[in-house]
Amino acid sequence: MNFDFGFAIVAAVIVVSALFVVRAANLIHAVLWLGVTLLGTAALYAQLNAPFLAGVQVLTYVGGVVTLMIFGVMVTRRHDGIDVVAQTEGADRGFIFASALFVVLALVTWKSAPHVPNPAPVASSADIARALLGEYLIGFEVLSLLLLAAIVGAVVLVRRRDPEPAGEPSPAAAAVSEVNP
Amino acid sequence: MNEFLQGGLYGGGIIVAIMSSLLFVLWTERKMAARMQSRIGPTFTDPLGFLQAPADVLKLLQKEDIIPEKADRALFNNAPLLGATVAIAGAAVVPFSATIVGADLEVGVLYLLAVGALGVLPVFAAGWGSNNKFALLGAMRAIAQSVSYEVPLVLAALVPVILAGSMKLSDIVAYQSSHHWLVVWPFFLGIPAFGLFMLAMLAESNRIPFDIPEAESELVAGITTEYTGMKFGLFYMAEYLHTVIASAVASALFLGGYDGPIAPGLWWMVLKTGLLVVAIYWLRWSLLRFRSDQLMALCWRWLVPSGVVLVVGAAVWVVFAG
Incomplete structure (x- = not known):
């Protein structure tokens, strides 16, 4: 049996950074470590002949989700004047549950391993596009509808209740045009 | 070997x-x-x-290497390194000539966009790690700007992808050398998409006229406020690297890359990239800085809708005329 060094390195990076995510006392550090974990996952996809998935993983998770979480942590860092810190309670119980989950997942992986072709089949991004816009078109469109609904919902939530009268320039713009017409 | x-x-x-x-x-x-x-x-x-x-x-x-006492040392020290690394990572997939290309990935354009999205992290690490109001304000502006301008950037990059039918940069260049450069024909798609790409690329890298994150008259120097010596130098270098690589990518996507009327090869790529870099600096030294809200309005009211129109236009062109 040959040992895959590339996989070992990537897997070690993912596991260690994931541990840092849950153990970091500083929420900002936790979010940035999560970025490392997600990058490691992308590297895993790239190793498994899925470059498209790897690219999308970096673009949406590291570029999008982590950035959003950073904003979320930034605006909620102080609550009623008290700094918010990450506290881990019941780490022993968590360890037991995590170990149990690991055993279950390891069993499932071990039982189903022979059915996975090795090496993984190479799917070009054209194949993925055909599958998404052909066989799975309805699911794809329903998902985009869901995302659209989420965007509209977000806009409704943050909309200002008393909108400025349209057409009038803001005070700052008026001041600028007075000085420099 | x-x-x-x-x-x-x-x-x-x-x-x-x-x-x-x-x-x-x-x-x-x-x-x-x-x-x-x-x-x-x-x-x-x-x-x-x-x-x-x-x-x-x-x-x-x-220069003396000054680290603020209350800075987050790990983030503060690693941010410049990360910034320079991410800036140069894009060069990996750019086809400088038919043979000089680091990694001709099948998903080259996607890789470039993903690397661009990564650029947010070092900026944030620098701004937050400095523990300085001006640095943090600069970082927040930079992130808001990068996230917003990523949308028109992706839309503009989709136009050559749709027209050439591939995300591989060498395929896009090959398509342009066998048909026409995208700014020549179909010019009504190519020229606006090229302009949109350059604008969004400049804004994503926080260059003038989009450099409000380091507006020196308001924010001292933005994220680089607390940095001294070569750490500042690395940020400075990353900015120039980004400009050069963005110009190279734009020449590959829209200006035919290493293709040219006579003797196609590396020197055409160098010439085109150089001209684009000069054009960027010309803009930089001619224009004034936008205000933050003007920048967002420009992005969401004008650039994103026109990007959508361009993508739909490219699809229609491929189906009915391509």
Whole structure:
């Protein structure tokens, strides 16, 4: 049996950074470590002949989700004047549950391993596009509808209740045009 | 040869070549800016001022390395390194000629966009790690700007992808050399998409006229406020690297890359990239800075809708005329 060094390195990076995510006392550090974990996952996809998935993983998770979480942590860092810190309670119980989950997942992986072709089949991004816009078109469109609904919902939530009268320039713009017409 | 060794040598060669080109880019910008402002620019190091940039590097290396007492040291120290790494990572997939390309990925355009999205992290690490109001304000502006302008950037990059039917940069260049450069035909799609791409690329890298994150009249120097010596130098270098690589990508996507009327090859790519870099600096020294809200309005009210129209237009063109 040959040992895959590339996989070992990537897997070690993912596991260690994931541990840092849950153990970091500083929420900002936790979010940035999560970025490392997600990058490691992308590297895993790239190793498994899925470059498209790897690219999308970096673009949406590291570029999008982590950035959003950073904003979320930034605006909620102080609550009623008290700094918010990450506290881990019941780490022993968590360890037991995590170990149990690991055993279950390891069993499932071990039982189903022979059915996975090795090496993984190479799917070009054209194949993925055909599958998404052909066989799975309805699911794809329903998902985009869901995302659209989420965007509209977000806009409704943050909309200002008393909108400025349209057409009038803001005070700052008026001041600028007075000085420099 | 061992493939790791080969990859290292090849990648190292490309990195060294781009880094060396920065010296020339810096010199060109200095002299150009000087002429535009009726000055003559640097002359003290040698009559042409060409040694000014190496002299600056020597100066930066000698500066005291100051780390603020309450800074988040891990983030503060690693942010410049990360920034420079992410900036140069894009060069990996750019086809400089038919044979000089680091990794001709099947998902090259996607890779470029993903690397661009990564650029947010070092900016945030620097701004937050400095523990300085101005740095943090600059970082927040930079992130808001990068996230917003990523949308028109993706839409503009989709136009050549749709027209050439591939995300591989060498395929896009090959399509342009067998058909027409995208800015020539179909020009009504190519020229607007090219303009949109350049604008969004400039805004994503926080360059003038989109450099509000380091607006020196309001924010001291934005994220670089607390940085001294070569750490500041790395941020400065990352900015120039980004400009050069963005220009190279734009020439590959829209201007036919290494294709040219006579003797296609590396020198066409260098010429096109150089012209685009000069155009960017021309803009930089001519225009004033936008205000933050103007920038967002420009992005969401004008650039995103026109990007959507361009993508739909490209799809229609491929189906009915391509």
